Structure formats: structure tokens, C-alpha cells
Amino acid sequence: MLVDFEQIQKARSGDDAAFNQVVLAYRKRIMGTIARLIGRPEDVEDVAQEVFLRLYYSLDQLRTPEVFEPWLHRLTVNASYDYLRKQRRRHESRMADLSEQQVMMADASAGGKANTDERHRTQVRELLDSLMGSLSEDDQILLKLKEVEGLSLKELEKIYRVKENALKVRLFRARQRVLRVFEAQSPKE
Amino acid sequence: MENFDQKLDSLFAAYREAVQDPDASADFMPKLWSRIDAKRSFVYRLKRMSQVAVAAALAACLLGGALITPLSQRTPHISGTYVDVLAEAHAEDAVAALGGVRIDLLDADQQ
Numbered sequence: 001m002l003v004d005f006e007q008i009q010k011a012r013s014g015d016d017a018a019f020n021q022v023v024l025a026y027r028k029r030i031m032g033t034i035a036r037l038i039g040r041p042e043d044v045e046d047v048a049q050e051v052f053l054r055l056y057y058s059l060d061q062l063r064t065p066e067v068f069e070p071w072l073h074r075l076t077v078n079a080s081y082d083y084l085r086k087q088r089r090r091h092e093s094r095m096a097d098l099s100e101q102q103v104m105m106a107d108a109s110a111g112g113k114a115n116t117d118e119r120h121r122t123q124v125r126e127l128l129d130s131l132m133g134s135l136s137e138d139d140q141i142l143l144k145l146k147e148v149e150g151l152s153l154k155e156l157e158k159i160y161r162v163k164e165n166a167l168k169v170r171l172f173r174a175r176q177r178v179l180r181v182f183e184a185q186s187p188k189e
Numbered sequence: 190m191e192n193f194d195q196k197l198d199s200l201f202a203a204y205r206e207a208v209q210d211p212d213a214s215a216d217f218m219p220k221l222w223s224r225i226d227a228k229r230s231f232v233y234r235l236k237r238m239s240q241v242a243v244a245a246a247l248a249a250c251l252l253g254g255a256l257i258t259p260l261s262q263r264t265p266h267i268s269g270t271y272v273d274v275l276a277e278a279h280a281e282d283a284v285a286a287l288g289g290v291r292i293d294l295l296d297a298d299q300q
Binding site: 029045057124 | 193194196197198200201203204205206207208209210211212213214217218220221224225228
């Protein structure tokens, strides 16, 4: 825990200063998780604020200190999921308005501005995001929490409130699907 | 496939490296509090509206009750079942209907 439970209790009873402390303690970690889950740096703050807004209005439901972190993770997962769903709808309509050539030109000019390191990072992000595109938003988040965030099955079990075996099956299927797309996209040796 | 399994693991690790924990901007907290306050005032308005709606419903119930009570008092009071009331209204008929039973206490010989 990054803060004492006493601090959380104070925040729960309406102490705004205590709530500020909780936000400041978890903000960077939550923003990092969101950045990797949604893959759009410009919207990370907005989603993080949504997470803390939900936290503020649901703190009174918290019963024990042990569940605070899994619970905050669950709020993060839910807010990221809502964002990805909205984003997919927006993206579909936006891409439908552009011609294929316009999309290619936009990609090329974005690549031209970046330096080498940044370009490499962008390529990694784009590659993984394109592979993840074959999964539902739900499975994308689950797989990233496991493989990128490095959460254990026990931690995922607490976040999702689902049995470990069910999570294993979902993770296995998601990974297999990503592997198939990865194999299909790679040039034949 | 095994080869791709390893490649995918490396890609996940590279992704973790490529997307670092970002720093929040200076107006993160002010924006968060303005969102909290906006929602708080919305929730307050919603609560207020629901209180008004409940009060209005209660008043309508009381008014309805006040109008219906005198009307119900005007109708004659009937206690008992329909048969009881009918029997009470025609007491003599009821006895006749049963028919008088004549019992001769004396023996026919004595008569």
C-alpha cells in the first residue's frame, strides 16, 4: 500500500486533503497502467481523472484495507475499457471519412517528425496495438495486465473476481489469437 | 510457434519499456476537483428533485385519501353476509320457510 489505511478512512469520511494525498500517491502508477492499456498518451490524464472521480464517489463502499489496491485497479480497468469502447466507435467513423491515401500520408508525416528512439517506441506500440486489435477490448486489457503490467493470476483474480482457472483459459485463448496474427503478419523466412 | 512465443514475450517487454509512466500536468488536481464538484452539484440536484417528487407523491396520496374518505362514509354500513341481511329483512318468511313441525305428544290411543 502506498498510503496508510487511516488516510483512506479519512478520505472516506470526507476529508479532501486526505483524498488529495491518496491521489498523489497512486497517480503516477495509475497513469502508467492507463498509458499502456489505452495506448494514447494524449488521453491518459483524462482517463486517470475519471478513475479518481469514480474512486471519490465509491470510497464509502470500501470495507477493508486489503481490497483497496485491487479495487483501484478494477476502477482503472473499467475506465480504460469504457474509453477503448468509445474510441473504437469514434475511430471507425473517423477512418471511414478518410481515403486510404490520406491515412497513409498522415502516418508518413507522423513518422517523419519523430526521432530514431521515438520512432522505435512508436513502432513497438503500433505493432503491439495492431496485434491486440484482433482481441476484444476486455481481452486486450486482461492480456496487457498479465503480460505488460506483470500482474499475477492471484492479483487478477482479486481484480476480476473470477476463478483463476477461468482467467487462465481466457488468457491462453487471447495469447494464442495474438500469436496467430503475429505469425500471419510476419514475413515468411 | 515457439519462436513466435518468445518474440511475443520480447515485444511485451519492449512495449513496457516504450510506454513509461507519464507525469501528470500541473492542472491535473484542479481539473479533477472541478469534475468532482460538477458531479457533486449534479447529484445534489438529482437528490433534490427526487425529494420534491416524493413529497408531491405523498401530498397526492393524502389529498386522494381526504377526498375518498367522506364518500365511503356516505354509503350505508352493512355488516354480515348477504344471506344474514336477507334473513334479517324477512324474519317471518324465514321461519315459515322452515315450516312448523307439529309434534303430537299424546298417543293416538289417548286421543
